[in-house]
Amino acid sequence: MSILRSNSRMSRFLADYGILGVLLLLCLYYSVRTLKQQHPTGEAAAEILARKISRSFESSAKVVIAAKTGRENLAFADTLNELLEKAGFKIVRSIKGDPLSIRNAFGNLADSGLRADTIATTRDYVNVVRNIKAKFPALAEVTISTPDGYLWPTFLLRANLLNISNQIAVIAIVAVGMTMVIVTGGIDLSVGSLVAFSAVVAAWLIRRTGGANASGIAMAGSCAAAIILCAVIGTFSGAMVTRFRIAPFIVTLAVMQMARGLAYLIAKGKPIYQIPDSFLWLGRGAEPFFSIPYAVILMAIIYISAHIMMSHTTLGRYIYAVGGNIEAARLSGVRVNAILLLVYTVIGALAGVGGIVMASQLKSGAPTFGNMYELYIIAAAVVGGASLKGGEGKIFGTLIGAFIIAVINNGMNLTNVESYTQKVVLGLVILGAVLLDTIKKRR
């Protein structure tokens, strides 16, 4: 019995998130395609080299560290120093500088008669170091150690994965709202324009409240105002849909035009750049522990709360019921108009948040932002399993859908596919993913 039940749970999971397989296959494909020798730098290189030295020398060995200047190289030298000392090695010298200072230091070393076993340096500095060392016969016995490269897909590099997440953050955040709207049986075409509207309003307000010298409070207030304004526009769309029974497609098509036009009017057709550097915090900053970008953390928080809301609260249940059968929901005492109004408000607010993230990523607010985003956002939701007929769709399905789009874009960039070809491929993949889902459901 328990096996049976877990089996049906498994199949339900697959039915809900079968599209996950598509994402994993895409990841696998691009992993294989971008497999190549990786040469890390900085702290990562230091770790690799420390391990290598520990393996090839006894722990009493004496090590000289030679590194170029620059943030990465200094990090390399310091980390290596620390790691090797911890492992019991003696660091004779840690030299950081241009070839001249290396030469002086080596000369000094040769003259001092201090014995050294190996010189540790970075890959891009090894030729310089070798040439300098050759000039000092006293150092002939000393070997040179560099960090080894390793075979690993560029696609799967931590930096690349974080990059993918950061790039899709805006679309993914708005797609949460789109999933809710689609589940109610509606659609919102205005979100791309609202992203631009929000970015422009926020940037304009920041410029008004001090421009590049705006305070943190002024920035926060500007962003909040932009988000609230977008939410109000969402409420307006919702009111048109519920009060006057206009098709959501039409309402949001009109709002799409209006919001884009307003963005151009407010920005006078030009991007607004007068924004403090600290505004980049959200779009480009990362938390200190795992260096995950704040935008990705924000996205994760929004997804988790939306998932909880949709699957564990009465509100979520009502949203599914309204989309599944609006009349039956109403006759069961669900306030269907309030629910519809709410989801359009939520998607408006999320589009506002998306606009802020984008403005922060690009350190500007331009009326051209978010062009065609509504289509990518709808695609993310639909690829993730949301049915345009309403009543069906999962929040995490949408996240997977968004990532499928992001992975294809990123993978094609890594494999140097032309951007025009990328559009064709992306279209085919969207169609294929939905087709797969439909066939699976029909069986």
Next chain:
Amino acid sequence: MNFNNTPDAKRPLVQMEGIDKSFPGVRALRNARLRLYPGQVLGLVGENGAGKTTLIKTLSGAHMPDAGTITIDGVQPHIRTPLDAQRAGVAVIYQEFNLVPTLTARENIFLGREKAKCSFVSRRAERRQVQRLFADIGVSIDPEALCRDLSVAQQQVVEIAKAISISARIVVMDEPSACLTPQEVKRLFAIIRDLKKQGIGVIYISHRLEEIFKIADSVTVMRDGEHVTTRPVGEITSAELIEMMVGRRLENEFPKAKTPVGPERLVVKKLCRGRAVRDVSFSVRRGEVLGVTGLVSAGRTEVARLIFGADVPDSGSIELDARPLYIRSPRDAIANSICLLTEDRKAQGLVAGLSAHENFALPNLSHWSRNSFINPKKERSAFARYVNSLNIKLADQQQLAGNLSGGNQQKLVLAKWLESNSEVVIFDEPTRGIDVGSKYEIYLLINELAAAGKAVIMISSEFDEVLGMSDRIIVMHDGRISGEITDVAAATQEQIMALAIA
């Protein structure tokens, strides 16, 4: 067993042998068989889920059987699609309508085979034929009315007209009379007899056994996807038939229990809405089952919808326990302890795409949620109690409501409103399209509700049901109450009919 009844020694028109059909998790048909002769009316009976509809769907091309042979008039046609079946001469009128709501009656009847010259539709020719069809059936429906504006009964008539117009040799009717008034049923029977005379074979599926005895020549009983028996109707009694359908004996079709009737609970005064409801006043007492009947579109459902807040009345007032109620939405009604079990479960009662337990929970979420967070354990155990007590047949609680059989869907709707523990319970056609066994269980529940002191309103088109289950009956005609019957035990169907057409 003797299959060769009526037109003897003739070749069967339809011969289905050894039909198997499985769906994920269910064996819908096993070794099912059916024989239909030219000019014969074959009654097909069985409880819901017995496999009648599935068997018909294998004949009509909606399903491909897993095994078995279908012979039509001596040949075995390849029936893969409904169109193949139509070409082989099979026309099916399903329980659920196959009409396009935004097209007119005429357009629906000719959908796919328009009378056209060079793609130009000849409306006049079509209209003439439709009018003749409707005249034959004896109904007056505007051929140019949009189907979505037609009543349930009228839509069914359009379906019947459509099937007849295909001039099929085999006509299958799945619960055709469920929404028809007695006169309309009489006309339908006349048409069926006409079809018989033309040598057309009719398969007539119905839960109303008296109709089977009236119109059918033979009757085939199915149970659990299997063929139980086929007999001429003259050789079998209604009780035997029921026994074979349910596999056990049922004592009494209407198990009415008398409950002492208390003071007035629900009082409706001078309710009006347009032409549909005009000056309707009545009351329901504690422990009383008030039967509301009349012909289709007499305004019964409309009254229920006004009380429940699904529509807003033009004027009038509603009181519960001498307290005036202000009801502007179903939400208000539910808050005031009134519930409505709608006649159309699929369109109004259930969200087909949600699971059974989610449907059950929809009006009751506050019972097991805190700060709007649902406690899934409590929800499941609450539902499990009803699954047990109402004997709802489910694969599991996650099963989609849309995949349940009619009887189980109705029980699900019932569970949903029982949990809400309303003081006023309005049933609109509670047993429409429901098998004998489930019907009986629903009647018992109505008794229980009355015994618990609730005010029960039971709207029904079936006069025998109203007579069998009510303490008092009001009859409606054209939006008004045309009469009241207080002495139900002495009342007759003729008496109701007289009030209904008054």
